[in-house]
Amino acid sequence: MNNSKIFTIQQFLSLSDSELVAFSEQYVNNDRIEISDSAYGPLQSRLNEMDEFHKVYAIEICMLLNPMAFKSHAIQYLSDSCSSVCCAACRAIEKMPRVLVTDELVEMVAAAPIVDVYSSDIHTGERICIGTNETFIRVLIEKLSL
Secondary structure, eight states, rough: OOOOOSSOHHHHHHHHHHHHHHHHHHHHTTTOOOOOOOGHHHHHHGGSSSOOHHHHHHHHHHHHHHHHHHHHHHHGGGSSBBBBHHHHHHHHEEEEEEEGGGGGHHHHHHHOOOOOEEEEOOOTTOOEEEEESHHHHHHHHHHHHH
């Protein structure tokens, strides 16, 4: 794979497994590598169609690109039944600039539905319930309210 420094949605969506990780991690974990602001709209609009792994990275990237616009979209993913997506949404909201945290945002987080969250069993691949998103939401409210 070519470790291109230019983010393209087409390339992002075409990758899987370790190639997706290698491509995405350079943007999520390196603040010196920029993504064009024009990627936000198309990426955010395709988020609901993505598989679990693309969705996790897309949530992080959308929050990096446009936290003001994405913060209310991210809240819906706190109630995703996939534990990794729920966790990614929680992490993205938590890392959001403090200036964007409002009472309304905290209320929206508090209003997120409590759902069972699932993960894949490492031995069988079977989807198993590992609990609920209640702790994610409770801890996030505490952190945002500080």
